[in-house]
Amino acid sequence: MDWASMVRDPGTGLGAKCLDTSRILAYPDLDSAVYSAKLDALAEEARRETGDKGDRYALAVACEMLARVGYSGNKDDYYDPRNSHLHEVIDRRTGTPISLCIVYAEVAGRLGLELKLAGFPGHVVAVLGEETVIDPFNGGRLVGHDELQSILDGLFGGRLVMNPSFLDPMTDEAVLLRVSRNLRNSYANSYDYGRASACADMALSLEPDSPGDIRDKGIIEEKLGNYSSSLEYLERYIQKSPRGRDVEVITELARATREKLSR
The missing domain is CATH 1.25.40 (Serine Threonine Protein Phosphatase 5, Tetratricopeptide repeat)
Incomplete structure (x- = not known):
């Protein structure tokens, strides 16, 4: 199965697709089962603290737990390619907005919660239901409309106004397209043009x-x-x-x- 077909395969989970992408690009010996087990362990730690207190409480506990063990955005070296490889993010506990959202979504999914990634311009966030918006890059905090507008103002200098469509859920294909573009830019920024070219091919295989x-x-x-x-x-x-x-x-x-x- 080629990469684009794997990305579009409904029988493969988002986390597995991300790990397969890393294996193809730069980590041929990557063992996906090891990192699936690490996500299982994070979910189990959150589960022990939640009991049966409802989805929002379970999500709040999971977010607090992930922040407590150190998951946060890499603001000092944003374009390090490791920030976009899921297994590196799991191990190093830092990454980009989208890679941290994937960690949160994978942990939440193991708790029975359907946490979706939203293609917010320039800064992917995670959404539960219609109202709960989480920013894993900034410590997993809940964010409201005003804070989302502040993020847009910081990124676009006041030229972009918050629109509800910015919180529409992304498909796996849209997520992996964004990841491949991030990796392309990171590898190019690191002068690794061979891998940057491979990432460019990945993006073009989805949007030729x-x-x-x-x-x-x-x-x-x-x-x-x-x-x-x-x-x-x-x-x-x-x-x-x-x-x-x-x-x-x-x-x-x-x-x-x-x-x-x-x-």
Whole structure:
């Protein structure tokens, strides 16, 4: 089964899909069962404290427990690729908003709670039901409308107003698409262009016509010295986004890449 088919497989859980992604990209000896057992242990610790006191109480206890044992956002080294690999997040107890949300959702699922990831712009959060919103990146605290708007203001400088659709649940495919893009950017930031290219391929396998993913694949291929492939992607991007904000920069990169090919 190829990666895209695995991502779309309804019979495979989100956590398993994330671990398989890490195995494919960078950790060929990764044992998923070991990390499933670690998630089981976290859930069992929360279960011992909850008893039969209802879903919201169980979730509050689980959030408090995960924060108490050290799970929080990596604000000091945000673009470390390890922040997006689930097993590394479980072991190191730090990561990105989306990877920490996955940990919370996996633990909650083992407690019988359906905690969903919401594709909040720039900062994935977790949602239980229609009203309970959790921010695992900031210690698993509950957040309300005003706090969500504050997050948007911090990320977008007041240009984006809170919309209820920002809390719509993500599919597994949407989650893994976002994870693959995060990994692509992190690996590129670490100058690991080989793995960045593999992540770009993953994103394109899910959204083959995405202009941004096509552009980024072209940029990464140029970094690898694969000029023919780079030019193909860059020209596709220019064709798809002739009025894109960065089209002049990409056009110049395509020109320079074409020149390298002619030498």
